[in-house]
Amino acid sequence: xxxxxxxxxxxxxxxxxxxxxxxxxxxxxxxxxxxxxxxxxxxxxxxxxxxxxxxxxxxxxxxxxxxxxxxxxxxxxxxxxxxxxxxxxxxxxxxxxxxxxxxxxxxxxxxxxxxxxxxxxxxxxxxxxxxxxxxx
Amino acid sequence: xxxxxxxxxxxxxxxxxxxxxxxxxxxxxxxxxxxxxxxxxxxxxxxxxxxxxxxxxxxxxxxxxxxxxxxxxxxxxxxxxxxxxxxxxxxxxxxxxxxxxxxxxxxxxxxxxxxxxxxxxxxxxxxxxxxxxxxxxxxxxxxxxxxxxxxxxxxxxxxxxxxxxxxxxxxxxxxxxxxxxxxxxxxxxxxxxxxxxxxxxxxxxxxxxxxxxxxxxxxxxxxxxxxxxxxxxxxxxxxxxxxxxxxxxxxxxxxxxxxxxxxxxxxxxxxxxxxxxxxxxxxxxxxxxxxxxxxxxxxxxxxxxxxxxxxxxxxxxxxxxxxxxxxxxxxxxxxxxxxxxxxxxxxxxxxxxxxxxxxxxxx
Numbered sequence: 373x374x375x376x377x378x379x380x381x382x383x384x385x386x387x388x389x390x391x392x393x394x395x396x397x398x399x400x401x402x403x404x405x406x407x408x409x410x411x412x413x414x415x416x417x418x419x420x421x422x423x424x425x426x427x428x429x430x431x432x433x434x435x436x437x438x439x440x441x442x443x444x445x446x447x448x449x450x451x452x453x454x455x456x457x458x459x460x461x462x463x464x465x466x467x468x469x470x471x472x473x474x475x476x477x478x479x480x481x482x483x484x485x486x487x488x489x490x491x492x493x494x495x496x497x498x499x500x501x502x503x504x505x506x507x508x
Numbered sequence: 509x510x511x512x513x514x515x516x517x518x519x520x521x522x523x524x525x526x527x528x529x530x531x532x533x534x535x536x537x538x539x540x541x542x543x544x545x546x547x548x549x550x551x552x553x554x555x556x557x558x559x560x561x562x563x564x565x566x567x568x569x570x571x572x573x574x575x576x577x578x579x580x581x582x583x584x585x586x587x588x589x590x591x592x593x594x595x596x597x598x599x600x601x602x603x604x605x606x607x608x609x610x611x612x613x614x615x616x617x618x619x620x621x622x623x624x625x626x627x628x629x630x631x632x633x634x635x636x637x638x639x640x641x642x643x644x645x646x647x648x649x650x651x652x653x654x655x656x657x658x659x660x661x662x663x664x665x666x667x668x669x670x671x672x673x674x675x676x677x678x679x680x681x682x683x684x685x686x687x688x689x690x691x692x693x694x695x696x697x698x699x700x701x702x703x704x705x706x707x708x709x710x711x712x713x714x715x716x717x718x719x720x721x722x723x724x725x726x727x728x729x730x731x732x733x734x735x736x737x738x739x740x741x742x743x744x745x746x747x748x749x750x751x752x753x754x755x756x757x758x759x760x761x762x763x764x765x766x767x768x769x770x771x772x773x774x775x776x777x778x779x780x781x782x783x784x785x786x787x788x789x790x791x792x793x794x795x796x797x798x799x800x801x802x803x804x805x806x807x808x809x810x811x812x813x814x815x816x817x818x819x820x821x822x823x824x825x826x827x828x829x830x831x832x833x834x835x836x837x838x839x840x841x842x843x844x845x846x847x848x849x850x851x852x853x854x855x856x857x858x859x860x861x862x863x864x865x866x867x868x869x870x871x
Contacts, residue, residue, distance in 0.1 A: 411527075411734065412544040414824040415800050433852075435802050437543040437738055437824050440852070466542075 373500060374403065375470055379488065380499035381446045384409075386470060389488050390477075396484035397452050397477040402434065402443060404469050405503045410436040413465045416458040418476055423451045425478060427492075432475065434465065447487045449478035515560040516657050516716040524730060531733055532630030534561035539732040546735035547826040550702050551866075554663035555731035556723045559708075560716060563613075563632020564652040565625040567639060571646030575620045579647045583639060583775050584615060585758065587768030593617050596682045596699055598766050600758055601627070601635050602776030607783060608754035609761070611635050612746065614699060616684055626658070628748050638775075656695075657716030661723060662706035662731075662739075664869065669726050670696065670707050673719075677707070681871045689719060701736060703743035703868045741823050741832060744794055744863020750805055751792060751820040751834050760788045760836060790817060790836040793843075794863040796828075801849065801856025803833030808850045809858075816841065819849060827866045831856070834863070 378386040384406035388399045407413065415435040425431045425445040432443040454476045457464060465473035480487035494502065512535035515521070521528065526537035537558065539546060549555040567576045581588040586599035595617055601610040611631035616624040627635040632653055640649040661669055667677040675687050675696050684697040692715045700706030711719045724730060737747070746752045752761050759780055768774065769781070795803050803822035808815050822833030833849075837860070841847070845860040 411539060412542045414544075414826075414829075415802065417800070435824065437547075437826070438538075438734055440802065440804065463544075 374496040376496045378470060379493035379495060380502075381444070381493060382502060383444045383446075385443060385446050387446050387488070387493060389484050397479050398447065398449070398484065398487060399474050399477050400443075400446060401469055401474040402465060403499070406441075407466050407469045407473070410434060410439065410441060412437050413462045416462045416465060416475065418454040418458070419451050421451050421454060425449060425451060443475060445478070446493065447478070447480045447482065447490060449480040449487075451476055452479050453477040513561070515558050516713050517558045517560065517720050520717060520720060521558065526730075526732060529733075531561055532628060534629055536561055537730075537732040539734045540730045543732070543734040543738060544826050546729060546731035547738050549729035550663045550704055550731060550735065550739055551827055552664070553729070554661065554665040554669055555729040555735070556720070557660040557662065557731050557733070557736055558657070558720065559660050559736075560657040560713070561629040562658050563625070563627040563629055563635065564656050565627065565632065565636045565639070566650050566652055567623045567625070567643075567647065568621060568650070569647045570621050571644045574644065574647075576623050576647060577617060577620050579643065580615060580623045580625075580639070581768075581771065582773040583642065584613075585767040585774050585776070586615070587771055588615065588617065588623070590768075591617055593619050594679075594683050594685065596684055596697060600752075600763060600766055601631075601638065602758065602774070602780065603754060604775040605779065606754070607757045607759070607776035607779035609748065609752040609756060609758060609763075610638065610754065612748050612752055612763070612766075616697070631748060654713050656710045657713050659709045659711070659716065659720060659723060660700055660702075660706060661709060661728065662700045662702040663704050666704070666706050669723065669728055670709070672726055673722060675707075675709070689722075692719075694719065700870065701745060702739040703745075703864060703866065703870060704739075705869055705871075738823050738826055741821055741834070742825050742827055742865045743868060744834060744865065746792070746834070747821060756820075756836065757783055757788070759783045760790050761792045787839060789839065791839055791841070792820070793835055793837050793841065794861040794865060795819065795822070795833040795835050795847070795849065795858040796861050796865065797831030797849075798846070798857040798859055800831075801851045801854070801858075802831035803835070803849045803851070803856065803858065809835050809837060810848045810850060810855075811841070811845075816847070825865055831858075832865050833858075
């Protein structure tokens with residue numbers, strides 16, 4: 373099943389809150405379902421730290437041997453970190469999508485609590501329904 | 509969705525956890541463990557592909573001294589008189605009026621009176637019906653699509669595997685021999701689509717499962733059609749439907765080496781000779797990305813901001829670790845030119861090269 377400690381988007385990203393107060397950020401990656409569907413990931417393109425992203429906009433790309441997909445910003449905010457490891461080891465998205473395969477962190481403009489309670493985010497069981505419960 | 513046809517190994521692919529997809533109307537494995545791992549197995553060790561979806565046909569007979577070889581030679585492009593019984597050849601079936609490519613295929617001369625054909629899955633019925641419609645009395649064209657399966661054992665260690673099965677391995681590249689495995693007939697061809705040393709084994713359709721099991725029991729990596737595509741793209745081998753089609757002639761696709769220009773007859777001869785003389789309006793080249801972009805089919809290629817062609821195939825090269833592709837480009841383009849590919853609204857720098865992108869080891 374899908375981990376319970378993150379929330380999900382219908383576009384197959386996950387979001388996890390970390391830190392408190394001014395240090396609070398949202399870490400974002402793609403789900404196990406998404407990486408499985410993409411196949412072997414060979415390049416990940418991510419925005420620079422400081423980039424302003426808007427909910428629903430493409431913030432990067434994931435290329436596999438067979439196709440390319442956008443990664444969408446689940447929420448509006450400012451990029452505070454990007455996973456530099458993925459430049460040299462994009463396969464981390466396949467092997468550990470919720471851990472070492474994370475992509476970026478953003479500071480949401482709406483604040484962390486409002487961001488995490490956004491109605492556009494799904495919990496694990498709702499995401500499982502969305503994906504047909506077909507996670508392998 | 510229409511019902512997809514199934515290979516005799518379909519249940520085995522599903523049991524291995526393969527990701528399945530439609531290939532020319534057939535539900536075939538794209539990948540098992542992953543494209544990169546399967547690609548590397550073929551380049552460095554050995555892998556096996558189920559390509560039973562490929563078409564099969566046979567042309568038999570003779571008509572007052574006009575043999576099956578004569579009949580095929582007067583229709584398909586390559587010069588069958590360059591090879592003899594036991595040998596195989598890459599050839600093209602072109603449209604007689606336009607010279608566009610109906611299909612690319614391998615032709616196997618079994619005897620003067622029997623030529624075996626392996627076209628692509630989606631085009632097999634076209635090739636067979638075009639030949640059948642043109643066959644004189646005494647020449648018979650038969651579709652054998654589901655009579656024989658095809659297992660491609662490919663990679664530097666493929667000869668060892670085929671030998672361990674008790675099958676012959678000493679014949680030359682692009683030749684074949686009849687053999688048997690556990691008293692079942694198997695045609696052993698020294699052919700492939702990967703650029704590595706390899707064999708294509710053709711058992712009877714119903715015997716394919718046991719042979720597949722025996723190959724896997726020798727530790728061979730099962731490989732899907734995803735890896736087959738990255739392997740063939742690294743070699744610059746064209747794929748019909750992308751780099752060859754009814755709209756793309758062999759002159760444009762640089763497949764003129766597979767055309768018997770000295771022959772008096774073959775389908776499309778007039779159109780192709782005329783195109784060759786006036787010069788093609790576009791030519792197929794290799795593209796190698798100079799940054800992290802990956803060219804993909806249908807992307808536009810630009811020079812100084814103006815479109816000068818289109819990518820026909822593109823992927824990430826697992827061996828070279830860069831984006832590579834094939835593209836039909838304006839005839840003014842030369843080897844070594846640096847161009848730009850429009851990758852989803854952004855630009856990727858590419859260099860024009862002559863494939864293959866990695867050295868061939870077929871011999």
